[in-house]
Amino acid sequence: MRTSLRRMLVRFEGVIHGWLVRNSITALRISLGAVFLGFGLLKYFPGASPAGNLTVSTISILTFGLVPDTVALVGTATLECLIGLSLLVGRGLRVDGVSPCRGTARHPVPTRPPDRPAVQRAPPARPVLVARLAL
Secondary structure, three states: OOHHHHHHHHHHHHHHHHHHHHHHHHHHHHHHHHHHHHHHHHHHHOOOOHHHHHHHHHHHOOOOOOOOOHHHHHHHHHHHHHHHHHHHHOOOOOOOOOOOOOOOOOOOOOOOOOOOOOOOOOOOOOOHHHEEEOO
């Protein structure tokens, strides 16, 4: 009886493992999109977002107080909702927008000493909007 239960559990584990191998990136994209969309929607309602004050104070510091608080909060909420919807739907993941670092991913600065031969590496397959925002 124990061996049949063990075989059944091993087979079940194999099925789950196979599903995760095929769908883990999609599940991660969807869950991250839900988080972005959720926090973005909360920012539209005053006092509902736990990160609303942090957002307003950060943008106020970064812009030297030139951007009003409501504009900063609504702009951040809109951007977060667009990123979340893009991740949930799976469309628009390659949008560049206006990036000051445009093209640097394709032509990185060499970090190796000049006496060593270069290692050939493939360029990144899909730049993601979230990664571009971090630059």
